[in-house]
Amino acid sequence: xxxxxxxxxxxxxxxxxxxxxxxxxxxxxxxxxxxxxxxxxxxxxxxxxxxxxxxxxxxxxxxxxxxxxxxxxxxxxxxxxxxxxxxxxxxxxxxxxxxxxxxxxxxxxxxxxxxxxxxxxxxxxxxxxxxxxxxxxxxxxxxxxxxxxxxxxxxxxxxxxxxxxxxxxxxxxxxxxxxxxxxxxxxxxxxxxxxxxxxxxxxxxxxxxxxxxxxxxxxxxxxxxxxxxxxxxxxxxxxxxxxxx
Amino acid sequence: xxxxxxxxxxxxxxxxxxxxxxxxxxxxxxxxxxxxxxxxxxxxxxxxxxxxxxxxxxxxxxxxxxxxxxxxxxxxxxxxxxxxxxxxxxxxxxxxxxxxxxxxxxxxxxxxxxxxxxxxxxxxxxxxxxxxxxxxxxxxxxxxxxxxxxxxxxxxxxxxxxxxxxxxxxxxxxxxxxxxxxxxxxxxxxxxxxxxxxxxxxxxxxxxxxxxxxxxxxxxxxxxxxxxxxxxxxxxxxxxxxxxxxxxxxxxxxxxxxxxxxxxxxxxxxxxxxxxxxxxxxxxxxxxxxxxx
Amino acid sequence: xxxxxxxxxxxxxxxxxxxxxxxxxxxxxxxxxxxxxxxxxxxxxxxxxxxxxxxxxxxxxxxxxxxxxxxxxxxxxxxxxxxxxxxxxxxxxxxxxxxxxxxxxxxxxxxxxxxxxxxxxxxxxxxxxxxxxxxxxxxxxxxxxxxxxxxxxxxxxxxxxxxxxxxxxxxxxxxxxxxxxxxxxxxxxxxxxxxxxxxxxxxxxxxxxxxxxxxxxxxxxxxxxxxxxxxxxxxxxxxxxxxxxxxxxxxxxxxxxxxxxxxxxxxxxxxx
Numbered sequence: 001x002x003x004x005x006x007x008x009x010x011x012x013x014x015x016x017x018x019x020x021x022x023x024x025x026x027x028x029x030x031x032x033x034x035x036x037x038x039x040x041x042x043x044x045x046x047x048x049x050x051x052x053x054x055x056x057x058x059x060x061x062x063x064x065x066x067x068x069x070x071x072x073x074x075x076x077x078x079x080x081x082x083x084x085x086x087x088x089x090x091x092x093x094x095x096x097x098x099x100x101x102x103x104x105x106x107x108x109x110x111x112x113x114x115x116x117x118x119x120x121x122x123x124x125x126x127x128x129x130x131x132x133x134x135x136x137x138x139x140x141x142x143x144x145x146x147x148x149x150x151x152x153x154x155x156x157x158x159x160x161x162x163x164x165x166x167x168x169x170x171x172x173x174x175x176x177x178x179x180x181x182x183x184x185x186x187x188x189x190x191x192x193x194x195x196x197x198x199x200x201x202x203x204x205x206x207x208x209x210x211x212x213x214x215x216x217x218x219x220x221x222x223x224x225x226x227x228x229x230x231x232x233x234x235x236x237x238x239x240x241x242x243x244x245x
Numbered sequence: 246x247x248x249x250x251x252x253x254x255x256x257x258x259x260x261x262x263x264x265x266x267x268x269x270x271x272x273x274x275x276x277x278x279x280x281x282x283x284x285x286x287x288x289x290x291x292x293x294x295x296x297x298x299x300x301x302x303x304x305x306x307x308x309x310x311x312x313x314x315x316x317x318x319x320x321x322x323x324x325x326x327x328x329x330x331x332x333x334x335x336x337x338x339x340x341x342x343x344x345x346x347x348x349x350x351x352x353x354x355x356x357x358x359x360x361x362x363x364x365x366x367x368x369x370x371x372x373x374x375x376x377x378x379x380x381x382x383x384x385x386x387x388x389x390x391x392x393x394x395x396x397x398x399x400x401x402x403x404x405x406x407x408x409x410x411x412x413x414x415x416x417x418x419x420x421x422x423x424x425x426x427x428x429x430x431x432x433x434x435x436x437x438x439x440x441x442x443x444x445x446x447x448x449x450x451x452x453x454x455x456x457x458x459x460x461x462x463x464x465x466x467x468x469x470x471x472x473x474x475x476x477x478x479x480x481x482x483x484x485x486x487x488x489x490x491x492x493x494x495x496x497x498x499x500x501x502x503x504x505x506x507x508x509x510x511x512x513x514x515x516x517x518x519x520x521x522x523x524x525x526x527x528x529x530x531x532x533x534x535x536x537x538x
Numbered sequence: 539x540x541x542x543x544x545x546x547x548x549x550x551x552x553x554x555x556x557x558x559x560x561x562x563x564x565x566x567x568x569x570x571x572x573x574x575x576x577x578x579x580x581x582x583x584x585x586x587x588x589x590x591x592x593x594x595x596x597x598x599x600x601x602x603x604x605x606x607x608x609x610x611x612x613x614x615x616x617x618x619x620x621x622x623x624x625x626x627x628x629x630x631x632x633x634x635x636x637x638x639x640x641x642x643x644x645x646x647x648x649x650x651x652x653x654x655x656x657x658x659x660x661x662x663x664x665x666x667x668x669x670x671x672x673x674x675x676x677x678x679x680x681x682x683x684x685x686x687x688x689x690x691x692x693x694x695x696x697x698x699x700x701x702x703x704x705x706x707x708x709x710x711x712x713x714x715x716x717x718x719x720x721x722x723x724x725x726x727x728x729x730x731x732x733x734x735x736x737x738x739x740x741x742x743x744x745x746x747x748x749x750x751x752x753x754x755x756x757x758x759x760x761x762x763x764x765x766x767x768x769x770x771x772x773x774x775x776x777x778x779x780x781x782x783x784x785x786x787x788x789x790x791x792x793x794x795x796x797x798x799x800x801x802x803x804x805x806x807x808x809x810x
Contacts, residue, residue, distance in 0.1 A: 078251075078253045093249070093250035093251075093334075094250075094334055117254060118614075119251065119252075119253050119254035119257070120253065120254050120255070121253050121254070121255050153255060154255075155255060155258070155259070156255055156259065157255060157256055157259040157260075157263075157270075158253060158255060158256055204255070210259065210262055210263045210266055210268055211266070211268060213259065213263075214263060214268050214269075214270060214272065217270060218270075218271065218272055240272075243272065343643070343647055346640050346643045346644065346647075347644060347647065349640060350640050350641070350643075350644045353640075354755055358755065358756075359757050360757070448748070449748075465655075466651075466655070468752065472760065476759060476760040476761070477757050477758065477759055477760065478754060478757065478758050478759070478760055478763060479757055480754060480755055481738065481752055481753065481754035481763075482752075482753055482754075483749065483750075483751055483752040483753070484644070484647060484648040484651055484652075484751065484753070485647070485648050485649070485650065485651020485652035485653075485654065485655060485750060485751055486651055486652075486655055486750070487655050487750075488655060488656075488742065488743040488746070488748035488749055488750040489748060489749055490747055490748055490749070491742075491747045491748070491749050491767055491768075491771050492747070494749055494752060494767070495763065495764055495767065498760060498763060499760070502760055
């Protein structure tokens with residue numbers, strides 16, 4: 001892992017051999033990197049440098065800091081208040097609220113839109129995010145008109161995790177790439193629950209039994225705080241299940 | 246101004262629902278504290294207390310000043326509490342929130358008014374020179390139950406503190422540096438500790454010890470009881486909140502007493518360990534100072 | 539200065555001639571201020587306080603006095619903003635207290651939280667109930683008198699509440715050091731007794747045993763707590779009786795004077 005993704009510190013020089021080259025596509029820089037003309041690339045945060053040769057892109061993986069919305073992210077927001085035609089949604093408590101139009105829910109019309117009280121949780125996608133405007137959200141896919149799993153979250157409990165864990169959980173193959181297997185393990189133990197992972201560092205867990213929710217929450221937060229590997233996660237799950245019984 | 250993060254409706258409902266089923270989010274028993282850690286600094290009178298994710302640092306210091314005119318025979322003893330934005334963005338410097346005022350009042354009542362420190366022993370020359378002992382409490386990280394952690398830190402810091410030795414000869418007061426004479430401990434009478442109960446439910450029927458920040462935001466009321474290990478109540482503060490049955494309060498006081506005895510034993514053990522550690526290190530430090538010159 | 543309470547064991551009478559379970563004279567009036575939404579005047583012995591309640595009303599540009607943290611955080615229920623003003627002439631030594639006095643802030647926050655638990659504040663979202671308390675004379679049991687006066691004024695202001703929040707103090711005849719088991723609990727401490735003996739202030743919700751406020755600021759053996767609490771709770775029931783009588787009598791007089799119309803279902807109300 002370490003050889004694949006070398007550790008970089010802000011201002012480090014990046015070994016030119018690490019920079020991907022591609023014949024046709026231009027080089028794309030992701031978060032944590034800065035291009036200083038003419039041809040220097042500097043990391044701006046401490047983390048692991050990841051390169052993707054196929055897409056000819058590179059970025060720095062880092063855990064922590066505060067969440068900065070970017071387009072297409074799935075987030076768990078909390079309704080702050082309702083205005084005439086939109087909800088103001090808090091993505092993180094210390095940044096400006098995002099806006100979520102009343103009609104951007106599946107099958108919503110003026111009469112059938114969901115009525116959300118202040119404090120309700122929604123799973124939403126960021127549609128607009130730039131530095132000078134408040135972000136905008138949607139709970140329905142603009143192209144298909146389907147919710148695709150987005151919308152208000154009923155019941156359950158939201159747990160705070162680090163941004164890094166949230167990102168790893170959202171990876172398509174979270175076990176191989178992200179090194180988190182804890183949710184699969186819990187499922188394999190026969191627990192019935194559903195989750196929604198927000199890129200803003202919140203994980204919602206829903207289940208009929210509060211016991212299951214507490215257990216999943218503890219497994220997630222402990223994995224996060226102690227930075228457990230896959231093997232340790234397995235042990236943790238076994239231990240928690242034993243405690244619960 | 247940044248706000249304090251409000252818990253969402255889902256969290257509020259879930260925490261209460263789970264409590265009805267005897268479940269806490271971190272899997273603790275209702276009357277179980279989070280792991281309590283105490284480390285002393287290299288200097289005398291520095292205590293760093295962690296209670297789960299809550300962390301409080303207390304530093305005791307002393308200086309010679311003039312006593313108050315109305316109390317010429319008493320030394321001065323102050324506790325200064327500061328909740329900085331380090332603990333939570335909702336705290337601001339220089340503008341005490343209600344929480345901060347209540348915490349400092351509670352510490353004052355628990356430690357100062359209960360006479361834990363013998364202020365008369367701080368007097369050097371009546372009406373002219375007294376020791377002024379001051380404890381600064383800094384909250385480094387806030388995850389609930391600041392009061393218990395802060396009180397434990399204050400008492401630990403004061404018990405650990407050594408003030409410079411003094412002597413009085415023919416009207417001349419001499420204050421010795423630590424190199425000349427070993428500093429002396431404060432004249433300490435008893436060690437009070439705070440135990441905070443949080444009440445949940447419409448009737449306040451669920452009582453929790455050591456609530457986390459999340460739980461504190463959802464609770465319906467709280468009651469802080471200060472006791473020492475001899476079973477003396479130093480202070481009780483149930484400042485409003487949902488009404489609780491009187492019998493429950495009595496039971497809570499009795500449970501608090503056993504917790505306080507645990508705290509007291511824990512602090513005694515830590516202090517003994519620290520003295521042992523210093524005994525070895527003290528000699529070494531002196532040797533190395535010689536070598537420097 | 540310590541007073542001599544040793545005489546108690548001889549005659550079983552306290553310094554002011556009361557027995558252990560006697561309250562001082564409580565005199566209360568409601569609707570004393572015509573301009574306010576609710577007002578009251580209360581004497582517990584020589585402790586005299588006044589209370590004026592304004593609201594529930596729209597919050598003004600100036601935030602409530604106890605506000606700060608609570609202000610703006612939750613708009614779903616009315617905020618109970620309490621201010622306590624201690625008159626300079628209220629006690630023997632004329633001590634100037636600043637606005638930021640911590641003891642005063644603690645009093646305000648306690649009264650505010652105690653009232654908020656009984657008042658149906660959720661019926662008045664986005665509003666403020668301003669409770670102003672003035673201490674005219676102090677002779678012990680200050681917090682208890684303030685709570686009682688605030689409750690009466692809230693009744694007068696017609697703010698819906700579950701029950702009266704009533705308070706009184708209780709103490710114990712022996713100091714913390716003495717381990718004598720014969721110590722008697724005492725009801726309703728005056729200033730002298732408060733100075734010398736351990737005591738606590740207890741506020742209950744109406745006639746129930748449920749304690750809304752419990753404040754103890756002196757050292758006392760844990761075994762003594764039960765007796766003091768029992769006496770205190772019992773005293774609260776007596777206080778409730780007295781306050782209730784005051785409210786009913788005022789109501790009766792207002793019906794007789796024709797200020798208000800006698801309501802439906804009150805036929806059995808005694809209007810002699």
